[in-house]
Amino acid sequence: MGGRSYMLATRMPMSRDGFDAWLSTPLPDLGAIANPDEMWRGWAPDDVTPDWGLTEIAGSPAAVATYRANRTRTPLELLAARAAGGYTLARHHEGALEVYLYDYHPDHYGTQTDLLMLAGAGRFACGDAEVPVLYWGGDVHPGLPFDDGSVLSVLLVGDTGARFSAAYPFAALVEGLRPVEEAFLGAVVDPDGDDPGWDSSSVLDPAIAVRAGS
Numbered sequence: 001m002g003g004r005s006y007m008l009a010t011r012m013p014m015s016r017d018g019f020d021a022w023l024s025t026p027l028p029d030l031g032a033i034a035n036p037d038e039m040w041r042g043w044a045p046d047d048v049t050p051d052w053g054l055t056e057i058a059g060s061p062a063a064v065a066t067y068r069a070n071r072t073r074t075p076l077e078l079l080a081a082r083a084a085g086g087y088t089l090a091r092h093h094e095g096a097l098e099v100y101l102y103d104y105h106p107d108h109y110g111t112q113t114d115l116l117m118l119a120g121a122g123r124f125a126c127g128d129a130e131v132p133v134l135y136w137g138g139d140v141h142p143g144l145p146f147d148d149g150s151v152l153s154v155l156l157v158g159d160t161g162a163r164f165s166a167a168y169p170f171a172a173l174v175e176g177l178r179p180v181e182e183a184f185l186g187a188v189v190d191p192d193g194d195d196p197g198w199d200s201s202s203v204l205d206p207a208i209a210v211r212a213g214s
Contacts, residue, residue, distance in 0.1 A: 087198055187202065
């Protein structure tokens with residue numbers, strides 16, 4: 001694992017009932033994020049406006065249709081599809097929604113869908129405090145970043161919506177995600193081998209695992 005790796009992770013306090021409701025509720029529309037055009041503001045590359053409208057790929061109508069369809073699906077559908085390919089942690093664990101997603105050479109349109117999925121989780125969370133979702137990557141190890149140089153964006157998710165933050169205390173951000181990172185890396189089989197494997201037995205919620213065929 002490694003190379004051009006991109007990851008997204010969060011740990012959001014949530015009851016089991018809230019988690020189940022989130023899993024079965026279709027993604028919100030873009031209005032759930034107060035400032036979607038500031039996805040990269042303050043991080044990298046902060047001089048680029050994200051293409052939420054998919055206009056830059058209008059010449060590939062099949063791709064546009066796929067992304068638009070994915071934005072109408074439920075987290076259960078999206079996470080099960082991801083989990084079928086491995087390297088997906090998505091579960092309810094110790095009173096929280098935990099998500100840690102790994103991609104190799106991804107496109108940012110898929111990540112935007114994942115961010116919308118997590119932006120919609122706030123209404124099912126416990127409490128009204130904003131919870132950070134970290135998106136990072138580059139030529140990096142799939143673990144949490146050592147500094148903020150590989151951070152691409154931070155989405156703060158609250159009970160009434162979400163917003164991108166141009167700054168967030170990095171040490172606190174990473175420390176809160178350590179338990180999720182440990183579980184994700186622990187599920188990688190032979191990480192130093194030529195073809196690492198993936199053991200999903202402890203990192204997928206049963207509902208997701210069943211749908212994914214794991």
